[in-house]
Amino acid sequence: MLKLDRQERYRQRYKQLRAGYRPALEIYKEISDQLVNEQTRLLDAGCGEGGLSQDYQITAALVIGIDRYVQPIRETIGLQRIVDGDLRRLPFPDQTFNLILCSWVLEHLEHPQQTFAEIRRVLRPNGYFLFITPNAYNYLIMARRLIPNRVSTPVVDRLYGRGEDFIFPTFYRANTQRAINGYLQPLGFQQRRFEYVSDPTYTAFNEVLFYLTIGVEGVLNTVFPQGKVHLVGLYQLEGTNR
Numbered sequence: 001m002l003k004l005d006r007q008e009r010y011r012q013r014y015k016q017l018r019a020g021y022r023p024a025l026e027i028y029k030e031i032s033d034q035l036v037n038e039q040t041r042l043l044d045a046g047c048g049e050g051g052l053s054q055d056y057q058i059t060a061a062l063v064i065g066i067d068r069y070v071q072p073i074r075e076t077i078g079l080q081r082i083v084d085g086d087l088r089r090l091p092f093p094d095q096t097f098n099l100i101l102c103s104w105v106l107e108h109l110e111h112p113q114q115t116f117a118e119i120r121r122v123l124r125p126n127g128y129f130l131f132i133t134p135n136a137y138n139y140l141i142m143a144r145r146l147i148p149n150r151v152s153t154p155v156v157d158r159l160y161g162r163g164e165d166f167i168f169p170t171f172y173r174a175n176t177q178r179a180i181n182g183y184l185q186p187l188g189f190q191q192r193r194f195e196y197v198s199d200p201t202y203t204a205f206n207e208v209l210f211y212l213t214i215g216v217e218g219v220l221n222t223v224f225p226q227g228k229v230h231l232v233g234l235y236q237l238e239g240t241n242r
Helices: 004-017 024-035 071-076 112-122 139-145 149-160 177-187 207-223
Strands: 041-045 062-067 082-084 097-103 123-134 189-197 230-237
Touching (some): 004 207, 024 097, 024 123, 024 230, 097 112, 112 123, 177 189, 177 230
Parallel strands (some): 041 062, 041 097, 062 082, 097 123
Antiparallel strands (some): 123 230, 189 230
């Protein structure tokens, strides 16, 4: 079983082995840190326990989290303001926020167009939408997509020790740069940054597999860099009144 703490230790080792490597979450957090200030009105869309946004409650003007699955984790949520709700029907007035964060959510969107339209509606002109998500073109994600959700849930639980209550159906309908641009650009979003980020730790169940995957990642970085496992994207809504 590859639990999160062990996976993170392998990730730190990879940073030592590959000069200049930065994990996707580190890149994501650096970008969000640069965007948050005392005027920021932030929505964490699909917040889960709010671990990636809770620190901003000290500096930002407003931090709200929304998630469809609040009840199972209510006691461990780190956000003071949390809404149990659907991203396709955000319960907020137009232009409420100037920053929307979305971590490990896009892969779960069954109807991305509806969700992105709602994000546009509640985002102010010149506001930012920042996300981190798996890449549908990555070989591991391609393998994962071949397994039906009803089968993959117990498999993921067994391999990674993630409770089945926290493993949600995946669709990967907004998990390539082309697909994301196809949804966001017609809504008035402009791409400001897009990163493909590798991570050899998802198959690091032992030392042999860890180094084998590093070799695979090295080849992938050369022949198909757009196939790295993680995507980090920053988009800005055009500054026009709606």
